[in-house]
Amino acid sequence: MQRDLRDSEARFRALAQAIPNHVWTARLDGQLDWFNDRVYAYAGVSEGELDGERWTSMVHADDLTGAVHRWQAALASGQPYEAEFRLKRADGTYRWHIGRAVPSRDDSGRLVRWVGTNTDIEDQREMRAKLEVLNETLEQKVAERTADRDRMWRLSTDIMLVANFDARITAVNPAWQTVLGWTEADLVGCSFTALLHPEDKEATLAEVSKLSEGTKTLFFENRYQAKDGSYRTISWTAVPDDAFIHAVGRDVTEERAAAAAHRKTELALQQAHKMEAIGNLTGGVAHDFNNLLQVVAGNLQLLVKDVAGNDKAERKISNALAGVNRGSKLASQLLAFGRRQALDPRVVNVGRLIREMDEMLRRTIGEGVEVETVVSGGLWNTLIDPMQIENAVLNLAINARDAMDGSGKLTIEAGNAYIDDAYVRQHQDVEAGQYVSLSVTDTGTGIPVELVERVFDPFFSTKPEGKGTGLGLSMVYGFVKQTGGHVKIYSEPGQGTTVKMYLPRSAQQEDIEVVLSEGPVEGGQETILVAEDDEGVRTTVVEMLQELGYRVLKAVDAAGALTIIESGVHIDMLFTDVVMPGLLKSSEMAKKAKERMPHLAVLFTSGYTENSIVHGGRLDAGVQLLSKPYTREALARKIRHVLNNERQRGIAQEQLVPAPASMVEPVAQNQHRVLLVEDDALIRMATADMLADLNFDVLEAGSAEEALALLEENEIDILVSDLGLPGMSGEEFCRLVRDRWPQIGIVFATGSNLGPQLANPSRTALLTKPHSIEDLKRALVAIR
CATH class of the missing domain: 3.30.450.20 (PAS domain)
Structure with missing residues (x-):
């Protein structure tokens, strides 16, 4: 013993x-x-x-x-x-x-x-070596295991099984219960194929058949069902002997999920780098291109006066200006793909929008294409830029017409959609949630599989040379992504193509579209400093401003402009390009100029609104921008608005000290409620004090969007609104208020001498900036 x-x-x-x-x-x-x-x-x-x-x-x-x-x-x-x-x-x-x-x-x-x-x-290699040693031991003598080797079997964290070549399990180790929840009693005598994921069964049986044919060792993966019904990914090492298969499996579910997540992150990062590079490129191209268009457009508009009465010359100028507009749209498409455009989102019902586009689409794509519009009942609203979505649908319709060679069926569908977590896991840059889907389907030639992933790339086109810019789909892609949506394309050669846009749902009431009125051109006698590095643009805009009666100073860069400002010469307005050469940025120069001249009005202009004044696709608060290319009329109206707004700021500073009660005669006897909408904080604060002195209860908002929320929640008697608001303009906002709340009196606060003409002009008044408390009181009395 x-x-x-x-x-x-x-x-x-x-x-x-x-x-x-x-x-x-x-x-x-x-x-x-x-x-x-x-x-x-x-x-x-x-x-x-x-x-x-x-x-x-x-x-x-x-x-x-x-x-x-x-x-x-x-x-x-x-x-x-x-x-x-x-x-x-x-x-x-x-x-x-x-x-x-x-x-x-x-x-x-x-x-x-x-x-x-x-x-x-x-060390996974050492673990694999240990498992192979264990497999060899099991292969040589399963029936004669010693007590020590049985301990190894029981202590392993990897699942092990012995099965015959008919897939019947004869033995499993305890790790099966730890990893998958199955006990030995649950499994012995059963077929291991019963636990396989249906999609993996055929491939697994093919691997098992290789073992029966003499293959010594196999390495493969499949999914096994756990006792709770879930599936785990198992990486197998399997070896045969004369009668049995000996297999060791490692649970790699988390590893594979981590690898997939890592790959998805890599792809998203690559896409982000690609978009950043394209955005920088398109921003630079758009800036220079719009400068060229501004020179052309400006000189053409200056020529109008010289050729007045010459119908032939006027017609040529009109055609040339139409070409400038087309060029401007091309630059806008570039910025759309690079997600560099400043969007003007509204709450829109896409169904109504595409129905209103029906006639335009039929004219554009021709009589040979049958157009069908399908709008689901109970369609949700979405927050988008309506002009951009119209451009997107038009681009898709034109692509569809070309794919059908001018003959076929075009179907436009709008409906509610929900993107779930399963879809999100398979696609990049999309979040789960509620969307409005807008689909454009054609019966054309379709797109080859190898080209589907490239169709959204800028300048990529399957059309013949000279038949397309390759920017249509890329513009759609960039716009939808910047809006917070998702684009998916489905296509099969010979079967047609569907482009589906998922647009974020909005729970707000639809913004009613309005047609803006054009006011007369106004000039002035103030002094304007023009800071513009492009000589052609600078020369043209200086001549435009001089024709409008302004005294003009000019600088070729931000540093030169700051030198003129520091010289002490009187200046009423700084009109500066956003993107200029030199170490000093235009935005920083404007900030220093305001420090030296607190009452200086500042207006930016650019063919590309870079991040210095635009964040999140919107202009920074208090920033005024005139985008290139602009017309003479647009320049005149914007200059006048900004100058008068700055004068109002000066009056506001003087009137922030409350007037003695004896000097202010109240207008409202029973404290009517006024909603004051003004984006300039100083003007808003001073005007609110004036209204309070006139015995009104005042609510304040800095934008039309904020004001709409207050209107939904409060009873308002009078609206006093600036017409130069960021986002939704004041004119659009006032028209919308008159349509929804016709009982509210409206006072237009503007730097112009003309207000918008509303459908129902009663109970409206014009308050011209700059104004005093007496001017405000007269306007309020006029609408009582």
Whole structure:
């Protein structure tokens, strides 16, 4: 018996020294008393230096308490021990290990000692090598497993199975319950194909058949169903013997999900870099191109006076100006794809919009194409720029006409849609939620699969040379993305194409479209400093302003403009391009100019609104911008508005000190409620004080959008609104208010001498800037 015991001990130690893991034993009191050579080699210490509790010197300080606590619990309960911790190597580095120990009992069942292992779980190659060794052991002699090898089977964190070539499971290890929730009783005798994901069954059976045909080792992945109904991705290593398949599987679900997420992030980052590069390119192109268009347009408009009465010359100028407009639209398309345009979003019902486009679409694409418009009932509203969505639909319709060679059927559909999490996981740059879908479908030639992913790239076109710019679809893509939506294209050669736009839903009431009136051209005698680096643009705009009666100074860059300002010469307005050469930016120059001349009016102009004054697709608060190319009339109106607005600011500063009660005669006897809408904070504050002095209850808003929210929630008697608001203009806002709330009196506050003509002109008054409290009182009395 002693010899057998010694032989058994020798065999155990020989086996423990042979396997690639750390092996150790412990007495019943938990003191470790033996380690195999791999432990000493790993720790870089001599035999005996780890006995007792000295082994804890290898354990990372952050992991020691948990490891010791679990060990003590195992000693007390006699149950197997398992813990994860970091062990220090001889070179001072730490690697993660999983430590396991099981009690060893004699024939009477008495616990005589503990046998444990530490497995390196940080190095996947070593884990794979260990599994291959284990597989070879299972392949050679499954039926003759020794007690020690059975421990390995039970301690493994990877799932293992033995099955015959008919897929019937004959044995599984305990890890199946840990990983998938299935017990041995659940699985033995069943076919492992019953747990396979339906989509993976055919491929798995094909791999199994290779084993039966003599393939020695296979590596493959599939999805197995867990007991809770979910699926886990398992990476398998399988080897055959004469009658069985021996397989070891590792749960790689999280690894594959992380890899997929990483790949998705990489693709999104690549797309972001691409869009940034294209945006920078298109911004520069649009700036220079619009400068050229401004020179052409400005000189053409200056010629109008010289050729008055010459019908032929006037017609040529009109045709040339139409060409300028087309060029301006091309630049706008470039900015749309690069997501650099400043959008003017409104709450729109897409169904109404596309119905109103019906006649225009039929004229554009010709009689050979049948047009069908389908709008779902209960269609939601969406917050978009209506002009841009009209351009998008028109571009798609033209593409469809060309794909059908002028003959076929075009279907435009609008409906409600919901993008769920499953769709989001498969597509980039889209969020789950409620959308309004707008689809354009043709019966044309379709797009080859290899070209579908390229159709949104700028200047890519399948049309013959000279038949298209390649910007139509890219403009659609850029606009929808900047709006916060999503675009998907479905196409099959010979079957036609569908382009589907998902536009974010809006819960607000639809903004009613209005037609703006054109006021007369007004000039003045103020002094304007023009800062413009393009000589052609500078010359043209100076001549325009001089024709309008203004005194004009000019500078070729921001530094030159600041020098003129610091010279002390009187200046009423700074009219500056946004993008100019030199170290000093226009926005910084304008800020310094306002510091030196607090009453200086500032108006920016640009063919490309860069980030210095535009953020989130909208102009910064208090910034006035005139986009290139602009007309003489637009220039005159904008100059007059900004100058008068600045004069109103000066009056506002003087009137911020409340007037004595005896000097102000109240207008309202019963405190009527006034909604004051003004984007300039100083003017708004001063005007609010004036209204309060006139005994009105005042609500304030800095934009039409803010004001609409207040109108929805409050009873308003009178509206006093600036006409030069950011976002929705004051004229559009006042028309919308008159349509929805006809009982509200409206006072137009403007730098012009003409207000908009409303459908119902009663209870309206014009308050021309700059105005005093007496002017305000007269306007309020006029609408009572």
